[in-house]
Amino acid sequence: MSTHTQAPAAIALSKAAAEKKYPAKMPRHGNAGAYRRIVIGLLALAVLAPVGLIVYQSFLTAAFFSPRAKFGFDAYQYVFTDKNFYRALGTTAIFSFGMVAISVPLGGLLAFLITRTDIKGKRLLEILVLVPMFISSIVLAFGYTVSVGPTGFVSLFIRGLVGFVPWNIYSLPGMILIAGLSHVPHVYLYVSAAMRNLPSDLEEAARTTGASIWQVSRDVTLPMVLPALIFAAALNILLGFETFGIPLVLGDPNGIMVLTTYIYKLTTLFGTPTYQLMAVVAVVLILITLPLVWMQRKLLRNARKYAAMGGKGARVATLKLGTSGQVIALSIIGFWLFVSVALPIGGIAVRAFVDAWGEGVNLLDQLTFTNFDRMLEVPSLVRGIVNTVLLSVVGGAAAVAIYLMVGLAGHRNWGLSNTVLDYIVLLPRALPGLVVGLAFFWVFLFVPLLTPLRPTLVSLFVAYLVVGLSYGLRLLQGTLIQVAPELEESARTTGATIGRTWKDVVIPIIRPGLAGAWALIMIIFLREYATGVYLMGAGTEVIGSLMVSLLQTGAMNTIAALSLISIVLTGAGLALALRLGAKIHD
Amino acid sequence: MNKHVSGRSMAFAVTTAIMTTFAAQAFAQEAPAGYPDGYADLIAAAKKEGTVSIYTSTDAAQSQRLQDAFTKKYGVSIAYNDLGTNGAYNQVISEAAAGQTTADVVWSSAMDLQMTLVQDGYASEYASPEIANLPAWANYKDTLYATTVEPIGVIYNTKALSEDKLPKTYADMIAFLKDNKAELQGKVATFDPEKSGSGFLHHSNDARNRSDFWDLAKAMGDDGAKIYSSSGGMKETVVSGENVIAINIIGSYALDWVKESPNLGVHFATDYTPAFSRLALITKDAPHPNAAKLFVDFMLSKEGQSLLAEGGLPSVREDVTAGLNVKTLNERVGGGLKPIAVDEGVLEYMDQMKRVQFLNDWKAALGR
Numbered sequence: 001m002s003t004h005t006q007a008p009a010a011i012a013l014s015k016a017a018a019e020k021k022y023p024a025k026m027p028r029h030g031n032a033g034a035y036r037r038i039v040i041g042l043l044a045l046a047v048l049a050p051v052g053l054i055v056y057q058s059f060l061t062a063a064f065f066s067p068r069a070k071f072g073f074d075a076y077q078y079v080f081t082d083k084n085f086y087r088a089l090g091t092t093a094i095f096s097f098g099m100v101a102i103s104v105p106l107g108g109l110l111a112f113l114i115t116r117t118d119i120k121g122k123r124l125l126e127i128l129v130l131v132p133m134f135i136s137s138i139v140l141a142f143g144y145t146v147s148v149g150p151t152g153f154v155s156l157f158i159r160g161l162v163g164f165v166p167w168n169i170y171s172l173p174g175m176i177l178i179a180g181l182s183h184v185p186h187v188y189l190y191v192s193a194a195m196r197n198l199p200s201d202l203e204e205a206a207r208t209t210g211a212s213i214w215q216v217s218r219d220v221t222l223p224m225v226l227p228a229l230i231f232a233a234a235l236n237i238l239l240g241f242e243t244f245g246i247p248l249v250l251g252d253p254n255g256i257m258v259l260t261t262y263i264y265k266l267t268t269l270f271g272t273p274t275y276q277l278m279a280v281v282a283v284v285l286i287l288i289t290l291p292l293v294w295m296q297r298k299l300l301r302n303a304r305k306y307a308a309m310g311g312k313g314a315r316v317a318t319l320k321l322g323t324s325g326q327v328i329a330l331s332i333i334g335f336w337l338f339v340s341v342a343l344p345i346g347g348i349a350v351r352a353f354v355d356a357w358g359e360g361v362n363l364l365d366q367l368t369f370t371n372f373d374r375m376l377e378v379p380s381l382v383r384g385i386v387n388t389v390l391l392s393v394v395g396g397a398a399a400v401a402i403y404l405m406v407g408l409a410g411h412r413n414w415g416l417s418n419t420v421l422d423y424i425v426l427l428p429r430a431l432p433g434l435v436v437g438l439a440f441f442w443v444f445l446f447v448p449l450l451t452p453l454r455p456t457l458v459s460l461f462v463a464y465l466v467v468g469l470s471y472g473l474r475l476l477q478g479t480l481i482q483v484a485p486e487l488e489e490s491a492r493t494t495g496a497t498i499g500r501t502w503k504d505v506v507i508p509i510i511r512p513g514l515a516g517a518w519a520l521i522m523i524i525f526l527r528e529y530a531t532g533v534y535l536m537g538a539g540t541e542v543i544g545s546l547m548v549s550l551l552q553t554g555a556m557n558t559i560a561a562l563s564l565i566s567i568v569l570t571g572a573g574l575a576l577a578l579r580l581g582a583k584i585h586d
Numbered sequence: 587m588n589k590h591v592s593g594r595s596m597a598f599a600v601t602t603a604i605m606t607t608f609a610a611q612a613f614a615q616e617a618p619a620g621y622p623d624g625y626a627d628l629i630a631a632a633k634k635e636g637t638v639s640i641y642t643s644t645d646a647a648q649s650q651r652l653q654d655a656f657t658k659k660y661g662v663s664i665a666y667n668d669l670g671t672n673g674a675y676n677q678v679i680s681e682a683a684a685g686q687t688t689a690d691v692v693w694s695s696a697m698d699l700q701m702t703l704v705q706d707g708y709a710s711e712y713a714s715p716e717i718a719n720l721p722a723w724a725n726y727k728d729t730l731y732a733t734t735v736e737p738i739g740v741i742y743n744t745k746a747l748s749e750d751k752l753p754k755t756y757a758d759m760i761a762f763l764k765d766n767k768a769e770l771q772g773k774v775a776t777f778d779p780e781k782s783g784s785g786f787l788h789h790s791n792d793a794r795n796r797s798d799f800w801d802l803a804k805a806m807g808d809d810g811a812k813i814y815s816s817s818g819g820m821k822e823t824v825v826s827g828e829n830v831i832a833i834n835i836i837g838s839y840a841l842d843w844v845k846e847s848p849n850l851g852v853h854f855a856t857d858y859t860p861a862f863s864r865l866a867l868i869t870k871d872a873p874h875p876n877a878a879k880l881f882v883d884f885m886l887s888k889e890g891q892s893l894l895a896e897g898g899l900p901s902v903r904e905d906v907t908a909g910l911n912v913k914t915l916n917e918r919v920g921g922g923l924k925p926i927a928v929d930e931g932v933l934e935y936m937d938q939m940k941r942v943q944f945l946n947d948w949k950a951a952l953g954r
Binding site: 063065066145149150151152248252253254255261264265267268269270271272273355356357358359360361365366374375377378379380381438441442445446451454455533534537538539546548549550551552553554555556558 | 645677813
């Protein structure tokens with residue numbers, strides 16, 4: 001049990017002392033250095049090819065393949081003297097930080113309640129709290145307009161009661177609230193993954209000595225999951241910079257512009273797409289991520305501090321909430337679920353089965369299945385559903401395997417390659433999916449050996465793999481980091497190779513984490529929309545990107561039907577994953 | 587020749603022969619009436635190519651009947667890529683630069699981008715046998731063809747506005763927006779020309795043809811108009827009552843919507859109703875050039891045009907009786923139909939300086 005009692009003590013230890021006690025470096029000999037370098041090198045290639053292309057494009061005066069393209073800083077000059085750019089940048093910053101201020105505390109709280117306490121209905125809650133993630137933000141925002149927009153059915157009901165609608169979702173605070181609430185699951189997944197693996201004896205000890213639930217969560221649990229919270233906060237800031245759907249649907253009609261909608265405008269602003277300007281904004285986004293990564297590395301330098309999963313005794317006993325505790329906790333979760341799940345999904349569900357809604361429209365008169373009937377008549381939409389399932393389930397599993405390979409390559413690796421890894425992982429997440437997708441489209445078009453793959457789902461898979469990298473890899477790393485080094489050390493001491501240690505010690509311990517990661521990646525792939533816009537073609541349609549192209553004509557009936565299907569699919573996928581033994585809680 | 591043909595390849599050869607014969611019988615071989623003599627050869631060559639790749643901004647649902655009928659008639663399958671206007675343009679120029687052209691036909695409502703593709707040499711010339719049946723403005727140098735004529739109009743919420751209150755002419759609309767400022771405040775919707783290519787086309791075409799366009803823009807701005815990037819998105823808000831009126835939307839969609847949606851009315855100015863067209867071109871290095879020609883001809887034929895018109899995209903041919911055609915549409919909108927001609931005029935605002943100026947004027951008029 002030594003591991004457990006030492007974990008909090010280790011936090012108090014100075015870095016030097018900790019390193020003396022637990023040498024951070026595994027012996028260089030037989031540390032699979034070649035494997036690490038090859039895997040990380042390949043990953044770097046996959047990430048840096050599109051990113052490099054974007055950087056290169058930003059220094060040109062026209063599309064990189066155009067004969068008119070010359071080297072120059074014109075694009076930078078345009079963007080940096082455009083007052084709309086600064087306005088968008090400022091709005092984006094407020095939006096991102098506001099979002100984090102809502103999602104991180106709420107997500108952390110939810111994770112604590114669900115993983116560390118005996119809250120009722122855990123199994124159901126586990127699934128329900130993830131639901132906002134299932135929906136691409138475009139559809140989520142759309143769902144809110146149907147339920148709580150100016151003439152949404154909930155708004156009209158409230159107006160009937162109090163005489164006016166006390167909120168306005170078409171405003172910056174409205175957008176922040178919606179984005180913040182919808183990003184709670186991202187935080188929850190991260191933090192709960194870390195909390196699930198914490199042994200409970202520390203919390204129990206604190207409880208025995210008279211600490212309240214809140215004291216326990218603040219003084220015992222919180223410090224131990226701090227890295228997960230920091231990861232989650234950093235990622236959410238990036239996500240805030242990258243969010244497209246919510247600002248597009250809710251901000252745009254009133255002229256609230258963020259960087260992604262600014263980029264989007266650049267595709268039409270000059271008639272023909274101005275790739276160099278889009279690239280400049282993308283480069284700005286890349287530059288914003290770098291300090292975030294640096295900060296994160298600094299905070300997490302001594303990974304040993306957080307090793308809490310020992311060889312034995314990782315059994316988790318739950319904290320007793322008591323009756324009043326249960327009521328309060330369930331009310332908080334219930335209200336959040338109502339706002340962030342019932343309202344948008346209710347909106348979408350209603351929209352999927354009606355042709356019209358709003359003031360003076362009796363929804364019952366409008367009830368219809370034609371939205372689905374019409375959708376099923378169009379082969380490309382049906383294909384889109386099949387492809388999405390394939391890409392999420394099979395592609396998701398393949399992605400987890402690849403992330404695991406990369407995760408192991410970076411596991412207890414203090415070499416230069418690991419620094420490289422830390423920096424490249426977050427790059428693609430910082431870029432709008434639209435831009436990443438466009439860059440990959442070009443990579444698959446212009447790199448000779450890759451051209452045959454372009455019209456296949458492989459090109460989409462590679463792009464999705466890179467876009468999902470930060471989530472998937474960090475999730476696996478978060479789990480890997482909690483495997484106490486002495487377990488690996490003892491295996492190595494008794495003569496196991498590093499490969500064998502990974503196979504027989506590390507992987508079995510983190511197996512529940514792998515299944516959870518698969519479920520997560522599946523969700524990420526299912527809801528992805530912007531990345532596929534340029535990559536998909538006849539035969540490789542995916543639901544999310546179909547919705548984006550349908551949005552251009554505004555075929556809302558089909559969009560609503562598609563999004564409901566995608567929600568149902570994801571729900572089914574997650575239920576299946578849980579049943580198959582992906583013990584998300586336990 | 588090798589006498590020992592293996593059983594399997596023999597069987598394959600036989601199956602292929604049977605299938606080919608079957609296909610040949612199943613689908614009429616003769617050229618449609620009035621087509622040139624050599625047309626049967628074109629059909630045969632297209633069948634041999636087997637497929638045609640279309641890059642388009644038209645939702646598959648709207649053209650599904652056309653696609654199905656084409657494949658049924660000629661046995662040529664369609665790879666239908668709904669990429670949006672910008673997506674289609676981007677893919678075409680990227681593929682051409684990489685020497686990997688996959689698009690055979692580009693069919694897009696962005697008249698300016700289509701014309702740009704033609705001017706920049708991405709299209710190939712093809713004189714369709716259907717030319718004689720098209721209005722002169724619908725054919726640009728045998729390269730770019732108008733396949734639809736879609737009026738630009740107004741939708742409104744019938745609960746908030748009755749039809750008799752609606753302004754009859756373009757000038758009346760400006761006065762109407764000014765006179766009802768209080769009731770309409772924050773409830774007027776229109777296209778965002780910065781984000782939507784269609785929106786830009788609609789507004790800039792008005793600016794080209796109407797000296798009072800800027801008065802309209804100013805009036806919309808004074809009403810606190812909100813801007814959207816799609817007609818469907820605006821319809822959603824007008825039906826729900828969030829907006830009362832939406833200006834410069836795609837009227838052909840609206841004509842279909844009002845049949846099913848409650849609370850929704852469609853309206854056109856009697857003196858001036860511009861109409862845009864979805865334009866089709868065949869790419870320069872089309873991998874399936876014959877199938878591409880066959881498809882364009884079919885799309886322009888009476889049969890193809892009827893199928894499009896049934897799907898809510900009015901025909902450019904006067905002899906089409908299904909749905910609306912260019913003539914009946916003109917009657918429907920009150921006689922002021924002004925199709926945007928397929929010529930270099932649509933490029934006027936592709937000039938960067940003019941474009942930026944237009945957008946700045948627009949933003950100023952809207953008070954943004």
